[in-house]
Amino acid sequence: MAATYKPVLWNAHKRIYDTILIAGIVAYLAIFIAVGYATADSANTSLEILTISALGACAFFMLHIVLAIGPLARLSPKFLPLLYNRRHLGVALFVVAASHAIFGTIWYHGYGVINPIVSLFVSNPRYDAIGAFPFESLGVIALVILFLMAATSHDFWLNNLSPAVWKTLHMLIYPAYGSVVLHVLLGAASGHGGSPLYVWAVAAGFAIIVGLHITAGIAQSGRDAATRRNLDGDWIDAGTVADIPEKRARRITTPSGHQIAIFKYDGKVAAISNVCAHQMGPLAEGCIKDGLVTCPWHGWQYDPATGRSPAPYTEKVETFAVRVKDGRVFVAAKPNPKGAAATPAAIG
Amino acid sequence: MADNNDNFYVGYLALPKGLRGTIAALVIVLVALIAFDAWLVATLQPEAGDGHWADTPSEFVGTLTRDPYPMLRVDKGGVTKTYVIVSDEKRGAETALAKFPDGASIKLTGFEVERAAVGMIQLAATEMTVADAPSVADAPREIHGRVTVTGEIVDSKCWLGVMRPGDGHIHKACASVCILGGIPPMFVTRTGGAPSVMLLTLADGRAVPPERIVEYAADSVQLSGIVEKRGDLTVFKADLDSLRRTE
Secondary structure (H helix, E strand, C coil): CCCCCCCCCCCHHHHHHHHHHHHHHHHHHHHHHHHHHHHCCCCCCCHHHHHHHHHHHHHHHHHHHHHHHHHHHHHCHHHHHHHHCHHHHHHHHHHHHHHHHHHHHHHHHCCCCCCHHHHHHHCCCCCCCCCCCCHHHHHHHHHHHHHHHHHCCCHHHHHHHCHHHHHHHHCCHHHHHHHHHHHHHHCHHHCCCCCHHHHHHHHHHHHHHHHHHHHHHHHHHHHHHHHECCEECCEEEEEECCCCCCCCEEEEECCCCCEEEEEEECCEEEEEECECCCCCCEHHHCEEECCEEECCCCCCEECCCCCECCCCCCCECEEECEEEECCEEEEECCCCCECCCCCCEECC | CCCCCCCCCCCCCCCCHHHHHHHHHHHHHHHHHHHHHHHHHHHCCCCCCCCEECCCCEEEEEEEECCCCCEEEEEECCEEEEEEEECCCCCECCCCCCCCCCCCEEEEEEEEEEECCEEEEEECCCCCEECCCCCCCCCCEEEEEEEEEEEEEEEHHHHHHHCCCCCCHHHHHHHHHHHHCCCCEEEEECCCCCCEEEEEEECCCCECCHHHHHHHCCCEEEEEEEEEEECCEEEEEEEEEEEEECC
16 A cells, blocks of 8 residues: 555565565576576577577566466465565566567667568568568567566556556556567577477467466356355345354455455454456455454555555445344445445344 | 464564574576576577688789679689678678779778688778789580579678578578668578578679668578589579469
8 A cells, every 4th residue: 555656665574575576687687698508409509699589588487487376366365475576576577578579689680681570570571471470560569568567667658547447457467468468479489590499488378378368267157156146125134243253354246246254253244346456466365364354465455344445544444234143144235435334243 | 472464474574583594595497497497598599600700801803703792702722712702791792892893903991701712701891902813714614404493592791601691580580681771592402411502693693782682581492593603603593483482
């Protein structure tokens, strides 16, 4: 949460995360270049070309990590520490990818009679061919998307674009990934003397990413189905109080599609929207910390009775009226306005 | 008293003790993945080729010819060595050599490039002068017959050793830029073992206009023409109307 905008709200975890991130990038490039020299049949290996390849391979690897974190965190909360500072990973990915693009453009398209940027799009004119399609343009598409994502990664843009628009924009990571897969298959993996193993390695990475998303999607779908409740007048029977763990929540979905997080804490229950005002994280998977609902993604907090973030923060989510009768929780089907107080129900 | 929130992760709070093992395991797995992927992809890089590009410039004295591209015939102990001449960056040497007539004996400084016994000089940024040296005669021309071959049109500078590798799909744009910049084109065939390379000309022996071939650079193509030996240089006098892609 942020009351004012700062470039980065540093804390110990972000520093450790970024240290590991930078060390990982340096290690990847160093291993790649060292192995490239050690295994080359010819002593002629070009450091420039090896560096361009290393930067590209590192960016492609980082893109897989970025894409894997989301579904892994959906499958197990143990991966949430990776999600917490993912935007720094995304910005670092853009920097590495841009370095690959800049050095590659200078090396292969520069020093000639054509503007290097123009050359990117015209020096291979075979846009009508599949196997020989200009892989450079596919890389440019991905890089533009990564730039847009990196440039709008700050909460300033998240708030000004709205979480829904921001989220949609950042879902462009999937077209970017598709574009990069083709960029690699038609470029690096198609070079003379290259190995078919390169294609299989790309396919394996693709299968892992797709497999993780399908698995997480199936698991999420099962959880979603279990949350659906029917109306009983204006109220929804949300199940027994006893089955909600202390300081945790049960998620239900109304017939109209509202997702509600019902928290049990300090002898009472309260209900607020399941959707965090920050990045639409699942509040029902959070917990009560210091009397506040705490989002599992980035730790944004809300008073369970009002749906408001504690001062000086100003974020708000919808609240829902709640009752407890005969050991069962009943929640109003219609939400209160964002930040409107709804008295928690005593468990009795 | 411990509760079920003790291990709940919040980024801006102290790391719960119960998550330390998980974080350590994640870092170890990540390090292993980094090492494996970097090693694997590095071993899959294409071969650099056996071209050579000298680190330091040398002095060359010989006879200039433009038949059909700028070349220097150098007498090396009674044996004539033919060097294709190019400028630095991705540019041919026509402009740099404009002041010298064909057949002039000149002295120049440049970086030697060589592959498959074909030599090249990349001009260094130093002055070239007329040399007081005997003319080195052109070698007799021997026709080795008409052939149809499959291979790749490359720019001579990159393929001979300046880019390593200087062929294939990744290098297509660079080859195009080089050929458009006046770097003489060559034709490389890979039937069997070591690659064979020929200087590419029109069927009548004139220089190939770049726009006739540039879109085919780095593609696998088939081309018919006459192979002509000129001493240490092999020339492919190609019928460009026969040029077609094979994939």
